[in-house]
Each structure stands twice: as structure tokens, then as C-alpha cells.
Amino acid sequence: MMCGSAIIRARSRRFETMVVFADRVDAGSQLAERLLHLRDRDVVVLGLPRGGVPVAFAVAEALHAPLDVIVVRKLGVPYQPELAMGAIGEGGARVLNPEVLTLTGVTAEELGTVERRERTLLDERVASLRMGRERLDLTGRTVVIVDDGIATGSTARVACDVARHLGAATVIMAAPVVPAETVGNHPGADEVVCVLAPRQLVAVGNHYRDFSATSDEEVVVLLDAAAKRMRNGRVVGDDVARDVEIPADGVLLEGHLRLPEGAAGIVVFAHGSGSSRHSPRNQFVAEVLLRAGLGTLLLDLLTADEEPNRSNVFDIELLANRLTAATAWLRHRPETAQFRIGYFGASTGAGAALWAAAEPGSDISAIVSRGGRPDLAGARLPLVQAPTLLIVGGADEVVLELNRQAKARLHCRSRLTVVDGATHLFEEPGTLAAAANLAADWFSRYLIAEPTGS
Missing domain, CATH: 3.40.50.1820 (Alpha/Beta hydrolase fold, catalytic domain)
Known part of the structure; x- marks a missing residue:
């Protein structure tokens, strides 16, 4: 998979462990400032449920862009589920890790069993969040994938791969706080945008005053509000x-x-x-x-x-x-x-x-x-x-x-x-x-x- 080198757009901080965001809305507003060069372009903003969606909502509002979710499911090795042999997304998207598959000896039949189970769970999750809305077409578009923070980067990397599989021409990974080493090594994204990139990230929540959980109901309301704001891809x-x-x-x-x-x-x-x-x-x-x-x-x-x-x-x-x-x-x-x-x-x-x-x-x-x-x-x-x-x-x-x-x-x-x-x-x-x-x-x-x- 070909992609460009990651570009870091981050604000340096002398005290990297300090709280810098009041909540996810404030974090989204600060993150949006670093993405304003994309305003009114052919951009789709995708939030990673659940916590990434309030951040993404603020970004989409600032960019006058449509908002959707990107739901991914890890494909875990049958006898070691925490080890990912691949991942799936909507529209039949599937990305595999050949190295893990070779080392573990997982058969095609075993892979298919895991994928069918995870595909069912993914479809149920999508249905509960979209509530009948169609998935936005990503073909040939610039896609900004947003989360409330990146720790290991594994989910973000899979989301980028899935977005590209669904036709995205350019994939930008954006989060308020991202570890410096992850930002500098994110092969799934053409560009990485963040507000804060600490050398040592203990916990994403440490950088928020309010990091309370986001519910499915909140995600649905935000998606509804974003859809109401847009018609034919434009603010109305x-x-x-x-x-x-x-x-x-x-x-x-x-x-x-x-x-x-x-x-x-x-x-x-x-x-x-x-x-x-x-x-x-x-x-x-x-x-x-x-x-x-x-x-x-x-x-x-x-x-x-x-x-x-x-x-x-x-x-x-x-x-x-x-x-x-x-x-x-x-x-x-x-x-x-x-x-x-x-x-x-x-x-x-x-x-x-x-x-x-x-x-x-x-x-x-x-x-x-x-x-x-x-x-x-x-x-x-x-x-x-x-x-x-x-x-x-x-x-x-x-x-x-x-x-x-x-x-x-x-x-x-x-x-x-x-x-x-x-x-x-x-x-x-x-x-x-x-x-x-x-x-x-x-x-x-x-x-x-x-x-x-x-």
C-alpha cells in the first residue's frame, strides 16, 4: 500500500503532562484550527466511535464538511485474540497482516470463521450508530479520521487502511494528543495532525479536565445534527x-x-x-x-x-x-x-x-x-x-x-x-x-x- 510520509502539525509544549483540553469539544475546536487549510474542500471527516465523534463533530463543523463514523473490528488470532492478524471495515473492507498469518499458521477456514463473527458484530455496531443513514462515499476524496487521542496507534492505523480500501485518495489522521514516536511512524496516513505530541504519553485522559465516557446515544445525536447541517455535501x-x-x-x-x-x-x-x-x-x-x-x-x-x-x-x-x-x-x-x-x-x-x-x-x-x-x-x-x-x-x-x-x-x-x-x-x-x-x-x-x- 503506497502512502506519503507523515507530516506532524503539533504545538510544542514545555510541560507535556499538563492538561490542555477542557473536554472533547474544546479539543475538537483546537484541533480544527490546525485543519482550516481544508475548509470548503472535498473533505469527509470520520470519527472513531465513541470518544472520537465529539471531537470530529467540532472539526467537521469548522471545515464545513460532512461527518460520518468509521467502524473497524480487529481480527484476532483464534488462540490469541489480542494478537491482530488483520482487521475489517464496512463495504467488505479487509486488511490482513501476512507476517502474523504466516507465523501463527492460521488456516483460511479459521480466518473465515473469525471474520464472519467479527463482520456480524461490525454490522450490528454500524446499524446502531447510523440508524439507517447511508455510509458516505470516500472515493477519490480527502478523509480526515479523528479520535480523541492516540495511545498505541493500532486502531488509528487500521482505520486509515480501511479508509484507503474504501477509496480515499488522501488519508489524514487527526487527534488532539498523539505520542511523538507514533506520529513519526504512522504508515497508514499521508499526514498526521495533532495539537500536542508528548515524548511520553501516560494516558490520553490526563490531558482532559473532562474525559467522561461518550455514549452511543450521544454519537447518534451528533451524526444526526451533522447530517442536518449538510445537503449534497454543502452547508445549508x-x-x-x-x-x-x-x-x-x-x-x-x-x-x-x-x-x-x-x-x-x-x-x-x-x-x-x-x-x-x-x-x-x-x-x-x-x-x-x-x-x-x-x-x-x-x-x-x-x-x-x-x-x-x-x-x-x-x-x-x-x-x-x-x-x-x-x-x-x-x-x-x-x-x-x-x-x-x-x-x-x-x-x-x-x-x-x-x-x-x-x-x-x-x-x-x-x-x-x-x-x-x-x-x-x-x-x-x-x-x-x-x-x-x-x-x-x-x-x-x-x-x-x-x-x-x-x-x-x-x-x-x-x-x-x-x-x-x-x-x-x-x-x-x-x-x-x-x-x-x-x-x-x-x-x-x-x-x-x-x-x-x-
């Missing part, structure tokens, strides 16, 4: 997507505003303690809301200097005042002045959302609390008029009881929905998707459709 619509700064209490609050074409409602996110606009969980929920035709404003209610002070995190009045300031900012923006506004609160952010909604003349159309602390709104609860949905994990027993008590004090239309098996952060498979869909239904009902009943 007049969607607004930009970082914003909102003045409040003498400081500037950082946020990210997204308005899908035709939106008539917008949801402002009030993050909980220890979270931010970069939170993968909040971004996942935001993508679900965007698919429902709702705008989103992911907002940090505290500045970077204020966040370390834990008293600020639990100052519900302060957070509510910031939320009110952000709402006023939206009311004065030409593109959002006529929108119905909803609040999505998590943890302490839910208390702030209810507090702010109880202000006279707040005109908030709907509220959703996910694993929230509505009880922190205290005496303000009976004053809330906006229809309120409280979503709590069934295994989050203490918070569930606090939500029951808070609901009893609400005089507005309200509902308490329990997601079975979910803990406080909704980290269990399928639970975050369930909460996001509940939120989308509630907001669609009160921000898009005319309210009907309770």
Missing part, C-alpha cells in the same frame, strides 16, 4: 452558531448561541455546580433540542475567576440575576426578540432557573429541571407561572425526594418524571437520551406549539 440553512459575551453585574458572561433556521423558541441553559457551556451532557441535550427546531444558549453564569469560589456556585440569587440578564439580552437581540424563552436547569442551575422565572414580568414560557435542585428556589416556588417539568433519576433518591417536596410547592402546571435506573448525572446507557427527549417534548409543546392543557 441560515443557522446561527457563534460564541457570545453577555454583560451582567459588571462582568461578561461567556456563552454559545445557536439558532436553527425557522426557530421560534430558545432554551437558555443554566448549568449546575462544576459544569460549564462545554459540558458534554448539556451539549448533548442542546443537540436534541436543536433537532426539534429550538434555539439554544449555553451559558456560563459565573466567570472563570468566580467559579473556584464554592459560595458563588450556591448563591442562587446571584445565578438567577445572571440568568435574568441573559434573558434581557435575548429580548433586545433582533433575531431573538420575538422568541418564546425557556430555561433548562441542572443541579443548582435548576434552582436559579425557577428563582429567575418567579420574577415579576419574567415571561418565561417553560422550564425543565434535569437532576436539579428546585428546592433551592425556596419561597419563590409558589410564584413560578411557567409550566415546569422536573426530571429526576430513579436511583438519585435524595434529589428525588427534594423534587417531590418542591413540586408540592409549585402552583403552576408541573410534572415530575422519573427516569428509571438513572443516577444524578444520568451516566447510565440511554438515560441521558431519555431525559433529553423528555425536555425536547416539553419545550416543543410550550415554546413552539400553542400551550394546550396541563
Whole structure:
């Protein structure tokens, strides 16, 4: 297999073990800066599930390129499965390691048995992630394969080989952090692009503040959102997507505003303690809301200097005042002045959302609390008029009881929905998707459709 020599595009670091990425979204944004020379060219971005897909989503968005996944399965030697004798991918792609096959004496029959088993697993994996979408054609195109980091490089190497087998003309391997020795010896790629290339890489996760697991549900939502953004290989619509700064209490609050074409409602996110606009969980929920035709404003209610002070995190009045300031900012923006506004609160952010909604003349159309602390709104609860949905994990027993008590004090239309098996952060498979869909239904009902009943 012919390919060009690897080219390293990395930023040198004096302290190579330091954390440099807030999360996968931040890592994707930094990585995209090193790939901007590919913007608006015939490029396909392929994310390696699961953790590589959030990174790839940010890259594809920056490059105005379509996004897909590349799923590969190792073909392990029958009596030593950890030793790869080859790998397979979609479209019948197969790459073999003749040296391993010769040394191990694996027969054609044994190879076929292993391949049939792995092909079944690969097809099931692809079906669960693509949800009926067709694989993007790679023939003659430049392909950027993205992961959240490369340790040994074996999976990345196989992915590059499979992409080339599927017709890619140029294969670029891109990851936020890659060991220097791997970057310099990556025969499957024409080019290797990274942000950080340490001489000694202990663990990829050491370079992330948030390296929580990515779920299949998150991957599906990101692929759906990317597909909606593209038509015939080009960016479509007049969607607004930009970082914003909102003045409040003498400081500037950082946020990210997204308005899908035709939106008539917008949801402002009030993050909980220890979270931010970069939170993968909040971004996942935001993508679900965007698919429902709702705008989103992911907002940090505290500045970077204020966040370390834990008293600020639990100052519900302060957070509510910031939320009110952000709402006023939206009311004065030409593109959002006529929108119905909803609040999505998590943890302490839910208390702030209810507090702010109880202000006279707040005109908030709907509220959703996910694993929230509505009880922190205290005496303000009976004053809330906006229809309120409280979503709590069934295994989050203490918070569930606090939500029951808070609901009893609400005089507005309200509902308490329990997601079975979910803990406080909704980290269990399928639970975050369930909460996001509940939120989308509630907001669609009160921000898009005319309210009907309770």
C-alpha cells in the first residue's frame, strides 16, 4: 500500500503532562484550527466511535464538511485474540497482516470463521450508530479520521487502511494528543495532525479536565445534527452558531448561541455546580433540542475567576440575576426578540432557573429541571407561572425526594418524571437520551406549539 510520509502539525509544549483540553469539544475546536487549510474542500471527516465523534463533530463543523463514523473490528488470532492478524471495515473492507498469518499458521477456514463473527458484530455496531443513514462515499476524496487521542496507534492505523480500501485518495489522521514516536511512524496516513505530541504519553485522559465516557446515544445525536447541517455535501440553512459575551453585574458572561433556521423558541441553559457551556451532557441535550427546531444558549453564569469560589456556585440569587440578564439580552437581540424563552436547569442551575422565572414580568414560557435542585428556589416556588417539568433519576433518591417536596410547592402546571435506573448525572446507557427527549417534548409543546392543557 503506497502512502506519503507523515507530516506532524503539533504545538510544542514545555510541560507535556499538563492538561490542555477542557473536554472533547474544546479539543475538537483546537484541533480544527490546525485543519482550516481544508475548509470548503472535498473533505469527509470520520470519527472513531465513541470518544472520537465529539471531537470530529467540532472539526467537521469548522471545515464545513460532512461527518460520518468509521467502524473497524480487529481480527484476532483464534488462540490469541489480542494478537491482530488483520482487521475489517464496512463495504467488505479487509486488511490482513501476512507476517502474523504466516507465523501463527492460521488456516483460511479459521480466518473465515473469525471474520464472519467479527463482520456480524461490525454490522450490528454500524446499524446502531447510523440508524439507517447511508455510509458516505470516500472515493477519490480527502478523509480526515479523528479520535480523541492516540495511545498505541493500532486502531488509528487500521482505520486509515480501511479508509484507503474504501477509496480515499488522501488519508489524514487527526487527534488532539498523539505520542511523538507514533506520529513519526504512522504508515497508514499521508499526514498526521495533532495539537500536542508528548515524548511520553501516560494516558490520553490526563490531558482532559473532562474525559467522561461518550455514549452511543450521544454519537447518534451528533451524526444526526451533522447530517442536518449538510445537503449534497454543502452547508445549508441560515443557522446561527457563534460564541457570545453577555454583560451582567459588571462582568461578561461567556456563552454559545445557536439558532436553527425557522426557530421560534430558545432554551437558555443554566448549568449546575462544576459544569460549564462545554459540558458534554448539556451539549448533548442542546443537540436534541436543536433537532426539534429550538434555539439554544449555553451559558456560563459565573466567570472563570468566580467559579473556584464554592459560595458563588450556591448563591442562587446571584445565578438567577445572571440568568435574568441573559434573558434581557435575548429580548433586545433582533433575531431573538420575538422568541418564546425557556430555561433548562441542572443541579443548582435548576434552582436559579425557577428563582429567575418567579420574577415579576419574567415571561418565561417553560422550564425543565434535569437532576436539579428546585428546592433551592425556596419561597419563590409558589410564584413560578411557567409550566415546569422536573426530571429526576430513579436511583438519585435524595434529589428525588427534594423534587417531590418542591413540586408540592409549585402552583403552576408541573410534572415530575422519573427516569428509571438513572443516577444524578444520568451516566447510565440511554438515560441521558431519555431525559433529553423528555425536555425536547416539553419545550416543543410550550415554546413552539400553542400551550394546550396541563
